[in-house]
Amino acid sequence: MKRTLLIVDPQNSFCDPAGTLFVEGASRDMERLTDFVEINGDAFERIVVTLDSHNRMHIAHPAWWVNKEGTPPEPFTTLTCEEVADGTWRAANPEDQAWSTEYMEACGTHVIWPPHCLMGTWGHAVYHPLDTILTRWANRHTDLVFIPKGNARYTEHFSIFQPKVKREGDPASQFDLALLNDLDSFDEIYVAGEASSHCVADSIRDMVTARPSMAKRVILLTDAMSPVAGFRDLADAFFKDMSQAGVRTASTTTDLT
Template identity: 35%
Template sequence: MLENKIEDIVDIDKIGEISRVDMNSLMELAKAEKKLPAQEDTKKVLLLAIDIQNDFMEKGSLPVEGSHRDVENLIRFIYSNAGKITSIVASLDTHTAYQIFHPCWWVDACGKNPKPFTLISSGDIENGIWIPVRHREHSIRYVKYLEENSKKSLIIWPYHCMLGTTGHCLEAQFSKIAYYHSMVRDSNFEIIVKGTSPTSEMYGIFRPEYDEGFEFETTLLDKFAGYDKVIIAGEAKSHCALESLSQICEYYKDSRQITERIYLLEDCTSCIGGFEEDTEAALSQMEVLYGIKRVKSTEIEI
């Protein structure tokens, strides 16, 4: 438990608001805390925070219902367990306009772009319902690959998490507690950028949905073996959190002693509406196959 009160560090009532973080004042406050050096931890605990960004908050460009509550729960979890969480790593979904899942990549016969949340199938492309304006052959292969490999269908997302915009930034109150933890624990707060490829969606942190010749990004993955617990939270449960978890399990599929150390904080993550049933089925399967655990942030023992 930290010595400063939680309200001295964050403003829970402003979760999801675009607010400036006075990092200098925050760091001065952290310097006054009793130091709890992470290198002295006998148990190593990693918190992996997926895409806790303004555009996924409830007033963002791609809002996830329940995200404000998720962030509040996660902030309280970090505050209560600051002396036990060794490291925090956060991912940043990062996009530009011309990407295969954005409206401007596609047109219909009249030259109009698809509306957000339109599903595009290989049949749609073959029948001229939707025409890619860039990388036509790759676009066709991409959609067919998704279908043939039981991946999520190509969905046209609203423009979101655009590089350089406020929507791309970490949610301000979460960033405060994460950097505060970093200072108190003398542990780097690591940020991983994902999703920049124009020709593939990248839900999971470690690999695009499809990109010819791309294998796992293993730098972070290889570190998991050195942690006693890997705790996952963030948005959205149905997409980026789920696929990141799935990729970890796939990478360590022959090492159940590692996958059994993975915990998903169920009250710190929410689904995009309409994907709840598929998400539940996928998580239940991972529980059986890999021994992952689903817990509430108030119940997990660290």
């Protein structure tokens, strides 16, 4: 049995209570996952860790936008296409206005997040207890892979495979077929990470949509992922849809030894 463990965005911004976009329950998720890796690490041939990797100036951060008074939106504000069209919100940099309008026409609505997972900062790093056990695992098995995502500032990038809105000419807009093919080479793909409402959900949806045959090999560790506050309905819909697609669920108490 050839297994891999895919850990989506297990970073301080999401998983530490001091993180700027802390997901309630994420620290406990990652502690359970740490125990799971410590016990079951030898069962995995590869561990893949994705890292949300943002510039401070990013279309999903407040600094990108201003209102008619020149004030940026508060985190968790939801912008609408109509508000951008009528000038309620506009790009702070006039050079970004045309793309921002096109982006909102594609999205319809767009949530503004606190600046998070900024490259080169503490928030970008892997949550420490998990990082420690991953380092131990890598010293024994070597095949620990880190994959950044989200460093294109012009689009939201929840999924590990592709951005929310593709931008012509931007290399980050290409579907990550290499990652899909790599994961497809495994008999079982265990999945954990944050958040079940957004990055985990969009990633596994993209995987199953692009290659439905992979669904039956995916196992979601449901006690090692949590939804962003206020978005539990998205997580519930994700679990329901994936169950119908043939994706399985398990907990971190599963013994693979």
